[in-house]
Amino acid sequence: MVDFHQTKDFFHIPDGLTYLCGNSLGPLPRDLPAALTSQLSAEWGEMIIGGWNNAGWMNLSEKIGNRIGRFIGAPKDTTIMGDTLSIKIFQALGAALKLNPKRKIILTDNSNFPSDIYIAQGLTAFLNQGYKVKLVNPEEIINEMNDQVATMLLTEVDYKTGIRHDLVELTTKAKLEGIVTIWDLAHSIGAVPVNVQKADIDFAVGCTYKYLNGGPGSPAFIYTNPKLLTQIQSPITGWLGHANPFQFSLDYEPASTINRLIVGTPPVIGLSVLDFALGIWEGITVEDVHDKSMQLSEKFIDGIKSHCPTIKVISPENPVDRGSHVALEHPEGYAIVKFLIENSVICDFREPDNIRFGIAPLYNDAADIQRAVEVLTMAMEYQPWKYEHYQSRNFVT
């Protein structure tokens, strides 16, 4: 039994703040700044260039890849860190098209995160070889799989609604149709149980700054099915993906390991921060966190239904059908979010009318849920959208 009171104490949550935005950015691990200071001084400070060997910097991408792998049921040495999620999607898509050279369609849904769609659009435009991005409604994906589809790129948990695709069912169908599967687990990792190996998916990618608390812009990950490893041709062939990078040969020869998906020099400081943040998970499973998250989200949805009946809950009723955030819909969503934030309940807004509350049991508890319901109830009474103050927008929403 995990003591979530204890895990909450590992984070710095400013006094009086109800932070329900971990689906966007996890909070600062409390002891991280001090630990990072010591580490920077001991490694970069004392070893300087020697840190590549002596502080293990050159193996950080693999080491942390393996720590990340355990969240998604990946076997050892099949997950590697680096770059951003968009880059990792580009690599996976590029490799997938090469694995399925006679097919021209990239299948995805119109509820996918825009960057996933943009990367696919940019890649097909760049290739200019008749590839097409097919964008359908999420529920139509299952009927759109056929022998024209080279690869299917889906985000398991919808970034807006929280609706969770049936990863196992869709992957099984895709395999029958000979489609290479790419799952974006940005809103899954550290939130809902996923087993990439059991589901036999081909590629998984994700970011680490949401439920894994790696900090703003922390490095991304990519998993590859070990069956495919030696066949994968990454479009981006940087030196650290080479079989022998320090031979400095003039011909690219991909590593025979997951390292072939590394591109350039690893972002050591970002990786070190993430490494520290992952330490909080020692002894905790995603299942523990997911159980607690379902409890809290049930409580939240019940509260909304009782106290704010004019707000529509758009996340699924059945908790296993949603990720770890709850999405509400209201035509005045932006003003409501601004009111909530100014009353120290941190959530976020997504166009056009979507209000998201991330629930991360490592630091969220029943009191947070209660406070969020209270302030939402106040908002419904106060009707902030009637005031200009609540309508003016920030750049990042």
Add this chain to the structure above:
Amino acid sequence: MVDFHQTKDFFHIPDGLTYLCGNSLGPLPRDLPAALTSQLSAEWGEMIIGGWNNAGWMNLSEKIGNRIGRFIGAPKDTTIMGDTLSIKIFQALGAALKLNPKRKIILTDNSNFPSDIYIAQGLTAFLNQGYKVKLVNPEEIINEMNDQVATMLLTEVDYKTGIRHDLVELTTKAKLEGIVTIWDLAHSIGAVPVNVQKADIDFAVGCTYKYLNGGPGSPAFIYTNPKLLTQIQSPITGWLGHANPFQFSLDYEPASTINRLIVGTPPVIGLSVLDFALGIWEGITVEDVHDKSMQLSEKFIDGIKSHCPTIKVISPENPVDRGSHVALEHPEGYAIVKFLIENSVICDFREPDNIRFGIAPLYNDAADIQRAVEVLTMAMEYQPWKYEHYQSRNFVT
């Protein structure tokens, strides 16, 4: 007149160490750990998700891009940060091929940094449309420019020998031939004066962990000639390169600014570290640093010639023809480097017989040069290659 005694004090150099490896990784700015701790606490800690707006995280790539731009003579808003150098090369190469659609050759030299070559090889293999990487000797580049060449990718300062291409001459010739120019300034920025605008080059890219001291794996930069800005089609079209990323539209529309070369979420912590490191340069120009570097390297070369006549200096005699490192050649280079490092003179080795000494006047002085010559002289007497101890290798050299 810059007081280089003062700038040396901005860095942490371990006691007794002669650090001549800034061409690979600059040392830790002394006050960085404390500053980073405060910043992490004040921004990620207190603002959490609010940091994107309130701490300016979303504009960091542009803000630091402009700070970097001043090192290379780039006008405002033509340089942007992100990812790694290999990714930025991929973007520039991809865009260059689209700018010159009838030509099939990527011209580069066999002395270029391997990752540059690998990226070009991977890109042409991925496109599979008859593109070819033409690899020639550095001195043959000028004669290989013709109307078959789509783009020329060169590193201004050779990572091994320190030989500096004539950027202005080669760019001028390339323009006459209608070739899109891409200059890798990894070993130039913060070391030798470059003016991308006067030279009218098309793309410049580089890393920031060498002479700019951004830390291991710090973010890369890319500059684009403003004339080309709105024509550039990046192969990697992530959400933060979109004209309106927070509209979350389903169609990619590139930003009309240099932001179109941003891909994913910016690595905020890495950028913040770099931002701090750049502060050391306030009031100092690259010309100041280059003048001092030429003085010190002259002294070093003179010392080698006098005291170690069996070691060959392979960097050019004329200081303006080389970058800020001096390369020596000796068949027992690896053992010599190991001996030097174990005697606290930090330099590095590159296959097969290359010994590199980076000279960074922000923290290197005449005493460092004298000590390096002394220990090299000792090495020539001691002949460490006769002992097995000096032959066993580390992974990162």
